[in-house]
Amino acid sequence: MQNRCVITFIGDDRRGIVEQLADEIQRHDGNWLDSRLSQLGGKFAGLILIELSADRSSALEQGLRELPGGDLSVRVTAAGQAPSASGHLFTLTLTGPDRPGIVREISGALARSGINLLKMESRVESAAFTGESMFHASITATAVETLSMEALQESLDTIADAMTLDIDIEG
Numbered sequence: 227m228q229n230r231c232v233i234t235f236i237g238d239d240r241r242g243i244v245e246q247l248a249d250e251i252q253r254h255d256g257n258w259l260d261s262r263l264s265q266l267g268g269k270f271a272g273l274i275l276i277e278l279s280a281d282r283s284s285a286l287e288q289g290l291r292e293l294p295g296g297d298l299s300v301r302v303t304a305a306g307q308a309p310s311a312s313g314h315l316f317t318l319t320l321t322g323p324d325r326p327g328i329v330r331e332i333s334g335a336l337a338r339s340g341i342n343l344l345k346m347e348s349r350v351e352s353a354a355f356t357g358e359s360m361f362h363a364s365i366t367a368t369a370v371e372t373l374s375m376e377a378l379q380e381s382l383d384t385i386a387d388a389m390t391l392d393i394d395i396e397g
Contacts, residue, residue, distance in 0.1 A: 227279070227280055228257075228277045228278065228279060228280075229277070229278060229279070229280045229283070229304060229305075230259070230275060230276070230277055230278075230304070230305035231256075231275075231276050231277075231278050231283055231286075231302050231303060231304055231305055232273060232274070232275055232276075232302075232303050232304075232305050233247070233251075233272075233273070233274040233276060233286075233290065233300065233301070233302050233303075234272070234273055234300070234301045234303070235247070235271065235272055235274075235290065235298050235299065235300045235301075236269055236270070236271040236272075236298070236299050237269065237270060237271075237295070237297040237298035237299065238268065238269060238270070238295075238297045239265050239268055239269055239270040240270070240295060243270050243295075243298075244263065246293045246294065246295075247272075247274065247290065247293075250286065250289045250290050250293060251274075251276055251278075251286065253289065254278065254282045254285060254286040254289060255278070255279060255282065256276045256277065256278040256282070256286060257276060257277040257278070258274060258275075258276055259275045259276055259277060260274070260275040261273060261274040261275065275305060283302045283304070284302075286302055287300060287301065287302040290302070312368070313342075313368040313369050313370050313371055314368065314369045314370070314371055314373065314375070314397070315366070315367075315368050315397055316366075316367060316368075316369065316375075316395055316396060316397035317364060317365065317366050317367075317395070317396045317397055318332070318363075318364070318365040318367065318382075318393060318394070318395055319363070319364055319365075319392075319393070319394045319396070320332065320361065320362065320363040320364075320365075320391055320392070320393050321360065321361070321362050321391065321392045322360065322361055322386075322389060322390050322391035322392060323358060323359070323360060323361070323390055324350045324359040324360060324361040325361075325389065327389070328361055328363075328389060328391070329348065329363075331385045331388075331389065332363075332365070332382070332385060332393075335378075335381050335382060335385060336365075336367060338381075339369065339373060339377075339378055339381065340369065340370055340373065341367045341368065341369045341373070341378075342367060342368050342369075343365060343366075343367050344366045344367055344368060345364075345365070345366040346363065346364070346365045346366075347363065347364050348361065348362065348363035348364075349361075349362050349363075350362075361391075375395065378395070379395060382395070
């Protein structure tokens with residue numbers, strides 16, 4: 227029987243990591259289904275959704291830990307059932323001066339509104355003319371159909387004013 231598993235890993239960034247991971251998954255008769263991989267601060271990290279025989283996950287995890295280079299922290303975990311993505315799908319885009327607490331404030335407002343985050347990407351980069359550190363984020367989320375998007379916008383506007391952010395909602 228095939229089970230779905232999520233591989234999580236992090237290690238020093240170097241050439242060939244993805245090839246090594248793919249080879250080891252294939253060696254254990256796994257099927258690579260979906261992934262999110264990224265270089266962050268000199269490390270390479272990722273999440274990979276695979277299908278694999280139930281009795282092979284431990285051997286795969288051990289094989290991944292023993293890959294040449296030996297620097298990967300790896301875990302293979304049985305995947306759960308994906309929650310229903312029903313509801314109103316929307317995207318938030320945030321931009322503003324970087325400072326501690328932005329993610330905490332935004333995620334807190336979304337959680338209090340009963341919103342489920344599906345995906346979040348963020349980065350800090352220097353502004354073109356001033357060199358100031360600017361925070362950028364894109365969040366894809368779902369809200370129950372009964373949520374007032376106007377009320378959500380008001381809640382986010384309060385945070386935007388306090389933290390000097392531009393927050394746009396699309397969808």
